[in-house]
Amino acid sequence: MLGKLKEAYYRTYQTVMKGTASLLPFPIPGLLTGTGSVKQLAENINVRGLRHVLLVTDKDLMALDLPGGFLKTLAERDIAYTVFDRVQPNPTVENIEDGIRSYRASGCDCIVAFGGGSPMDCAKIIGARLGNPFLSVRRMEGLFRVVLPIPPFFCVPTTAGTGSECTVVAVITDAQSHRKFVITDLKLVPKIAVLDPELMAGLPPAITAATGMDALTHAVEAYIGRSGDTFTDSNAERAVRLIFGNLETCYGDGADLEARYQMALASYCAGAAFTRAYIGYVHAIAHNMGGLYGVPHGLANAIILPHVLRFCRVEAQPKLAALARLVDLGEPGDSDEVLASRFIEAIDQMNERMQIPTTIAQLQASDIPLIARRALDEAHPDYPVPRIMTLRQCEELITALLPPRVDADKTMWT
Ligand SMILES: NC(=O)c1ccc[n+]([C@@H]2O[C@H](COP(=O)([O-])OP(=O)(O)OC[C@H]3O[C@@H](n4cnc5c(N)ncnc54)[C@H](O)[C@@H]3O)[C@@H](O)[C@H]2O)c1
Ligand SMILES: [Fe+2]
Structure with missing residues (x-):
């Protein structure tokens, strides 16, 4: 009951903020x-x-x-x-x-x-x-x-x-x-x-990858959130298209100035989208990885993004499917459900090709309650996320980011 009341409050607040933002002279x-x-x-x-x-x-x-x-x-x-x-x-x-x-x-x-x-x-x-x-x-x-x-x-x-x-x-x-x-x-x-x-041009591949995934996270969080409009949606779509088309080129060949320029534009467009339409749980959790452990912002986002998208896949399905179509994923006639999953898998694969890890090396299990609490304090009520997360769900999501446990016995003998 309390959960439903809280959710109603967040959604009302977000609707008021969206109306206010539409009147502001950005x-x-x-x-x-x-x-x-x-x-x-x-x-x-x-x-x-x-x-x-x-x-x-x-x-x-x-x-x-x-x-x-x-x-x-x-x-x-x-x-x-x-x-x-x-x-x-x-x-x-x-x-x-x-x-x-x-x-x-x-x-x-x-x-x-x-x-x-x-x-x-x-x-x-x-x-x-x-x-x-x-x-x-x-x-x-x-x-x-x-x-x-x-x-x-x-x-x-x-x-x-x-x-x-x-x-x-x-x-x-x-x-x-x-x-x-x-x-x-x-x-x-x-x-x-x-x-x-x-x-x-001289940005090292690892920083190119992480910062590019930050831009992708801005575009996706702005796009699937509830406070977007035609201006933010078109900027987010342009950013996603440019990032899928150019980020890995920059990662492989930093001196490709055309690809670098397209990525600079993508980052700008993604910024233009999220400055009005807000961000979401990926950022709320990533900010804490930066604050507590100094994890680079883009790297944290890249690792967390697929997890948060899987958490809200059903609610964000039409939007994720639209992004999949935009970057030519899937087959003609694929359902939104299939396309949404394809989009999330494509992010996993892009991360893998750019050697972005799947877990956060510095994360300590004992910090998870604090990180989850701070992340939700940041996100609620402001971030107009497609699906509201409870503290327990947030803790579970962060637990999945823990690095594999080192087995002391095994490392001693193998
Ligand atoms: N204000 C916003 O809208 C917004 C949005 C997202 C993130 N952020 C914040 O931005 C910060 C992260 O910024 P960032 O990801 O750009 O990283 P950064 O500014 O921390 O730079 C990371 C590293 O890259 C190096 N570097 C930067 N440009 C380089 C270049 N051209 N060649 C070689 N090395 C270069 C820097 O010297 C540094 O060592 C975080 O604090 C994050 O929270 C702000
Ligand atoms: Fe960011």
Whole structure:
């Protein structure tokens, strides 16, 4: 009885949120697209009269000198820059506070995020805190808590990906509690996003695979959820088609710039879909794998996605079958039931071909109750999932992600 009441409350809340979202003016970033397009960003900053950039990135990307070309174009226009490269994967509140100190100490007047979702999300909240110094990062958790605008903000994604370059979302980790939390606000969308495949050419195969599966998860969760509309559905469909057509090409040949560009577009479209239509249980569980164990976000999603799709296969069947038809799975005349299963199997097979494991190596059985509780706290009532999960079902699903138990006797003697 309590379960039914709760479910009714979640569904009512989600219907109200869907109606509200349809009225909101979701900002769309200006786009610079194509090979070498990052070279145009400095001029776009220049014409806005901005004189000092805080470049938010990570140490790996600086070591590869990936931002080097862009920094040169800034210097050519006499635009000063300060590099803040202390962003960790799954960025923390401390990373944000450090970035704020760099911005203020150097007298910056705008922010460029250069990297994957971690630098982009960190940069978003550096901006949000600078524009709203009276709000702590924790106080911004949830929907629409960022009161005042953020400084001029630009995104250069180097993974494809999170879609953070077009979403209203930033995901931050509380390093003390090892909990990830989501900040959602229209003010977090950058003024310009650059989709330059050249910057993605050196992305190693494992990160290409994991980040690409993150984009697929965004598209699928937005598509099968109950808050989609024609705009989000068409973006999700385009993303799924592009990912099935190009991700494995990028995995096999990172230097294929056409495939890289299609993946950058896919990631953007998937972001455009989920920023309005939301995500689901895959993300709710994956965020906890990131917060507790530091599992890369895309990798966690890739492993969890088929499990959650099997959990809601019946409720999501028409949508999953539509996706199967879109990517030419099955035979003409196959039922929705068959096609939905084919789509889930195709994800399993894609994971396998890209050597994505089927379990989460760091997962500890003793953490499962905590992970399940936190995941459902994140998902309910916001995520408009096709089928509501109970705590017990969530625990069971996570149990299936445990790595095979090592048999102490056997390993000693074999
Ligand atoms: N805001 C959103 O809408 C949104 C959506 C999904 C995920 N996220 C968040 O984004 C984060 C994950 O982002 P991510 O998956 O892009 O990974 P990431 O930004 O953490 O980067 C992963 C690794 O890839 C390296 N890398 C990035 N680009 C590279 C390149 N071109 N060449 C070589 N190496 C490169 C980085 O240096 C890093 O070591 C998580 O915190 C996740 O929660 C945010
Ligand atoms: Fe994601």
